[in-house]
Amino acid sequence: MRRYEETHPWMTFSLDLGKEMDHESWMLLGEAVSKMDHIAGVPLHPAVASELNQVYLSKGAHATTQIEGNTLSEDEVRRRLDHDLKLPPSREYLGQEVDNVIEGYNLIIKHLVEDKPIALTPKRIKEFNAIVLRDLPPEEGVTPGEVRTGSVTVGNVYRGAPAGDCEYLLSAMCEWLDAIRATEGPLHRPMAVLAAIMAHLYTAWIHPFGNGNGRTARLIEYQMLIQAGAPSVAAHVLADHYNRTRTEYARQLRLTSAREPYSVKGLIKYALQGLVDGLTQQIDEIRNDQFRVMWVNFIHEEFHDKDTPACSRQRKLVLALSPGEMTPRSKVRELSPALAIAYAGKEEKTVTRDLNTLREMDLIRVRRNTRGTITALRPNIARLRAFMPLVANADGI
Numbered sequence: 125m126r127r128y129e130e131t132h133p134w135m136t137f138s139l140d141l142g143k144e145m146d147h148e149s150w151m152l153l154g155e156a157v158s159k160m161d162h163i164a165g166v167p168l169h170p171a172v173a174s175e176l177n178q179v180y181l182s183k184g185a186h187a188t189t190q191i192e193g194n195t196l197s198e199d200e201v202r203r204r205l206d207h208d209l210k211l212p213p214s215r216e217y218l219g220q221e222v223d224n225v226i227e228g229y230n231l232i233i234k235h236l237v238e239d240k241p242i243a244l245t246p247k248r249i250k251e252f253n254a255i256v257l258r259d260l261p262p263e264e265g266v267t268p269g270e271v272r273t274g275s276v277t278v279g280n281v282y283r284g285a286p287a288g289d290c291e292y293l294l295s296a297m298c299e300w301l302d303a304i305r306a307t308e309g310p311l312h313r314p315m316a317v318l319a320a321i322m323a324h325l326y327t328a329w330i331h332p333f334g335n336g337n338g339r340t341a342r343l344i345e346y347q348m349l350i351q352a353g354a355p356s357v358a359a360h361v362l363a364d365h366y367n368r369t370r371t372e373y374a375r376q377l378r379l380t381s382a383r384e385p386y387s388v389k390g391l392i393k394y395a396l397q398g399l400v401d402g403l404t405q406q407i408d409e410i411r412n413d414q415f416r417v418m419w420v421n422f423i424h425e426e427f428h429d430k431d432t433p434a435c436s437r438q439r440k441l442v443l444a445l446s447p448g449e450m451t452p453r454s455k456v457r458e459l460s461p462a463l464a465i466a467y468a469g470k471e472e473k474t475v476t477r478d479l480n481t482l483r484e485m486d487l488i489r490v491r492r493n494t495r496g497t498i499t500a501l502r503p504n505i506a507r508l509r510a511f512m513p514l515v516a517n518a519d520g521i
Contacts (some may be wrong), residue, residue: 128289134386135285135293135329137300139322144389152396153314157353159403163410164355172413176357180406181205184360185225187367188342194221220259221339228255228343233356242347244301244323246294249332249344256339266334276331279374282381284331293330297323305351316352320345321362321395325388328377342366358403365398419447419505426485437466438478442487442503450491450500453479 128135145153168176182202189196196204196218203209204222211219235242242248254269265274271291276284285293301323307315327341342363349359366373376391420443427439444459445451451459456475457467467475479498482488486507491500 126289126292127286128293131283132285132329132381134381135326136386137296137326139304139318139388144387144392146389146393149389149393149396152393152400153317156317156396156399156403157313159400159407160352160354160358163358163403163406164353166410166414168410168413169417176406176409178202178205180357180360180364181226181229183364184229184346185222187360187363188225188339189218189221191342191363191367191370191373192221192338194218196222217260221256224256224258224260225339225343227258228252228339229346229360231255232343232347232350236350242351244298244344244348246291246298248347249294249298249327249340252343253333253336253340256336256343257333263335268336269333271332272334274334276334278328278331278337279378284337285329290330290332293326294332297326297330301348305348313353317349317354317399318392320348320352321392322388323348324362324395325377325380325391329381357406361399361402361406362395365395365402369394369398415505415508416447418508418511419503422508423487426487433466434478434481437463437474438482440466441478442482445488445501445503447503447505450502452500453498456501 179202182205183198185205186194186196186198186201189201200209201222204219205226209219232242234240250269250271257266257268265272271287271294272284273287275287278284284290301319304319304322305312305316324341324345327337327344331337333340345362346359349362350356372394376394380386380388380391423439423443427435430439440460440462441456444463453475456479457464476498479488479490479501482501483490483498487504488501489504490498493499
C-alpha cells in the first residue's frame, strides 16, 4: 500500500459517471462539444482569425498567471504578447511569468501544426513545469521541471501528495487519462473533454512540483482540450473562467477533497458551465464579425453600377456608421478620413441629400427633431434579417 492511499484517499483514478454526472452535466458536455465544432467550422477573414487568436492567447496567459498572483492587467499582457511592454527591473519577473506561459501554449500549437506527438506523459508534464518556471527568481527547494522532494501545502488548505509517491502518481494519472480518452463511439469527444478537466484536478491534487503547479495544470488542460478537438481559441476558455471566478474555483477544488465521498460532481458542472458560457461568448463574437462582413457585401451590392461621386460618398457614409448606436449628424463628416475628403468644400445641404437618399434606400434609420431635421442616424442592419432563417420567439409560443 502506498502512502498516498492513506493521506489522499480521494485520489482513486476512477470516475463513476452514474454518480458524478447528472443530466445537466451531460447536456452541458454535449453542448460544449457542439459549440467547439461550431467555432472550428467557421471561416474567418485571416486578419480577424489572427486577432481572435491573439485576443484569446493573451486572455489565457493573463488568466493562468493572475490566478497565481501575477498583477499585470489583461491589457498589459496583450502588450507583452505584442512585444510592446517594457517593465522596470522590479516587475520584470511578472512579464517573464507571462512569457513562459505563452511559450507553453505556443509549444503545444507548434507541435500540433508540425504533427508531432503531444501525448501526455510524465516527461511532458515536467517539460511544462520547466517552461513555466524558466528564468524566474530561484526558490529554495524548487527545481524547474523536477518532481519535488519535500512536502508542500496547497493553498493553506491541505498538503500535496507525499513526495515519494509523486513520480508514481504522475504515471498513474497519465495512464488513467489515456484510458478515458480511449473511449470509443459517440462518447469519445465528450470523454476527452472530461479527461482534460480531470487532468487539471489530479495535477492540483498531486501537486508534484515545488512551484508552478497551477500553471502546469492549466497547460495540461489546454493541451488535452486541443486533443479533444477544441479550436485553439476555445481551449483558453476554461483558464479564463477559473480566473474570472477565482473564489468559486478555489471552493470547488477544496470541496473535492474536503470530506467523503470526495465527489467531483460540483467541480465538473462548474467547469462545464464556464466552458459553455465562454464558448457562447466566442460564437457571439464570431457571429458579429460575420454580420459585419455580410453588411459590407450587402452595401456594395446595393451600390452596384452606381459610380457617381454622390453614390461613392453615400456608400462610404453608410459603411462608416457604427452598428447598434446612433451617430449624431454633426459627426458625419468626421467618421473617416475618406468621408472628410469626400465632403470637403461641400455645403450642409449635400449631407442632407445623402442622408435622405440612404433613408429612401432603407439603409439607415434616422432620428428627427421637432422641425423634422435629421439629428442622428444608424445603419439599418436589420435588413440582413431577411437573409436569416425564421425563428419563433420561444417566450411568445
